[in-house]
Amino acid sequence: MVPSMVVFLLDYPDFAKYDLSSLQTIFYVGSPMPLDLLKRAIKAFGQIFCQGYGLGESGPLATFLNREDHVTQGDPQVLERLKSCGKPALAGEVRIIGDKGEEVKPGEVGEIILKSQRLMKGYWNQPEKTTASLRNGWLYTGDMATVDEDGYIYIVDRKADLIISGGENIYPREIEEVLYTHPAVLEAAVIGVPDDKWGETVKAYISLRQGTTATETEIIDFCKLNLASYKKPKTVEFLSEIPKNASGKIVKTVLRDKYWSGREKKV
Incomplete structure (x- = not known):
């Protein structure tokens, strides 16, 4: 299941009424699971979670985090x-490679590239996209990550989601992790929006838990306490529900399009 499904299960009003003792494994995929949400889920369901990372272009599973982890x-x-x-x-x-194709050192950010016998031949009728993504037998995923000394891989964010504001690199996922620790926040999505002075500024979209309230100022101040000041959202917009695709994954392109449609990114 995707993280949004876990959110809805945990917030289901009658959740505590059900006996979950026969449930042995919950496998989550599709998008990053906020750490605070994952801890809540483990507390509620037990240590039965597994995670997989992969792309349809390369086969279903490139990395795996087991229950013991x-x-x-x-x-x-x-x-x-x-x-x-x-x-x-x-x-x-x-x-995980750097801009020049070199292997990154532990803790350094680079792009994940994948190779497998299940690798796609290309995107249908999209030769330019195919050429950009497939190079020398490797799939360039556009996912930025680090690796630790033990070989565990940590997704930082999508390369396309990176916000550059005043020359500073800002990864939306870091801000979203903080937002999910706010008691009123049910779901969050962070994007960069055009700004004539800074190139881009940070905007947060939030849906609130039932029966809770929060203001834009409160959310921004909360982020300021937990992030470097330049990373905090400049604006916050509250939605009844954040846009998702058919599989339940948050779709940021829908949120970005009204700001970036018809203009090139300046950064």
Whole structure:
């Protein structure tokens, strides 16, 4: 299931009435699971979660984080793995590379590229996109990540989602992780919007939990307490529901289009 489905299950009014003892595994995929949400889910369901990362273009599973890694107490180094998407799966190869194609060092941000026998031949009737994505037998995913000394991979954000404001790189996922710790926030999506002075500024879209309230000022101040000041949202918009596709994944292109349609990105 995707993270949005976990949100709806945990917030279901009669959740506590059900006996979940026979449930053995919950596999989540599709988009990053906010850490605070994942901890809530483990507390509610138990240590039965597994995570996979992959793309349809390369086969269903490139990395895997097993149940044993879904711990919320103990060694801080082990707990850190809860933020990761696991280690490379057996069915293919995974590399994280810098701008010049070099392997990044542990902790450095680079792009995930994948190779497997299930790799696609190309995008239908999109030769330019195919050429940009497939190079020398590798799929360039557009997903930015780091790797630790033990080989665990940590997704930072989509390359296309990166916000550059006043020359500073801002990853929306970091801001979203903070927003999900606010008690009134049900779901959050952060994008960059055009700004004549800074190139882009940070905008947050939020849907609130039933029966809660929050203001734009309150949300911005909350972020300021937990992030560097330049990363905090400049504006916040509240929606009854954040746009999603048929599989339940948040669709940021819908949110961005009204700001960027008809203009080139300036950064």
